[in-house]
Amino acid sequence: MxxxxxxxxxxxxxxxxxxxxxxxxxxxxxxxxxxxxxxxxxxxxxxxxxxxxxxxxxxxxxxxxxxxxxxxxxxxxxxxxxxxxxxxxxxxxxxxxxxxxxxxxxxxxxxxxxxxxxxxxxxxxxxxxxxxxxxxxxxxxxxGTGAVEDVRDEELDRLSAREVEVMRLIARGYTYREIAGELFISIKTVETHVSKVLRKLQLSSRHELTRWAEQRRIV
Missing domain, CATH: 3.40.50.2300 (Response regulator)
Known part of the structure; x- marks a missing residue:
């Protein structure tokens, strides 16, 4: 053998x-x-x-x-x-x-x-x-030739995986408290993540962030 x-x-x-x-x-x-x-x-x-x-x-x-x-x-x-x-x-x-x-x-x-x-x-x-x-x-x-080609690589690549999670929940209408409970983090940490996301994407409000995520179908 x-x-x-x-x-x-x-x-x-x-x-x-x-x-x-x-x-x-x-x-x-x-x-x-x-x-x-x-x-x-x-x-x-x-x-x-x-x-x-x-x-x-x-x-x-x-x-x-x-x-x-x-x-x-x-x-x-x-x-x-x-x-x-x-x-x-x-x-x-x-x-x-x-x-x-x-x-x-x-x-x-x-x-x-x-x-x-x-x-x-x-x-x-x-x-x-x-x-x-x-x-x-x-x-x-x-x-390939699919549904997420509208997502701009350079913008998403600025965000960490955790920031993307927070962004998605914000876009779905979750409150900071609800996000904190969902992700097992503090409200202050949620606020920090949101601030970083807005800064990295050059957005000024939760409304703009929601629209950004919806346009890219990552809500």
């Missing part, structure tokens, strides 16, 4: 230690976890320090300049041998599009089974693109 193929070398990036530990345990014997990261800075360091074949990357990460997982991908673009597979609880179009635009090769949600995730890692390692079924349409829309 021939020797089995070596396991794919993987870095796991997520800001929740329990999730990283659980994923590492679930994937034992399927991949070789060579590093971990919990925020933008530690993720970049782990990827550069270990040069894995695949990075399992959460989209919403603290640290850096607020760009989350997409910021990690952009910071490691020169490592052409490293491929990124986003794995997130979010199935929102802007999260999918932002990380794929940055250079990730796939995007799956955390509801994926261990077996399917292992297959996805292998597929991405060999150069294929992998998406959870309902997310593929977002990518086709964004990079």
């Amino acid at each position: 021939g020797e089995s193929a070596p396991l794919r070398r993987v870095v796991i990036v997520d800001d929740h230690g329990i999730f990283r530990a659980g994923l590492k345990a679930e994937m034992a014997g399927r991949v070789e976890v060579v590093g971990e990261g919990q925020d933008v800075e530690t993720a970049i360091a782990a990827v550069r320090g270990t040069r894995p074949e695949v990075v399992l990357l959460d989209v919403h990460l603290p640290g850096g300049t607020g760009g989350g997982g997409a910021e990690v991908v952009r910071a490691c673009r020169d490592l052409t041998e490293v491929r990124f597979l986003a794995i997130s609880v979010s199935d929102q179009a802007e999260d999918v599009v932002s990380v794929i635009r940055a250079g990730a090769r796939g995007y799956v949600t955390k509801t994926i089974s261990t077996a399917d995730l292992a297959e996805s890692v292998e597929a991405v390692a060999t150069g294929d693109a992998v998406f959870s079924p309902r997310l593929a349409g977002f990518v086709l829309d964004a990079f």
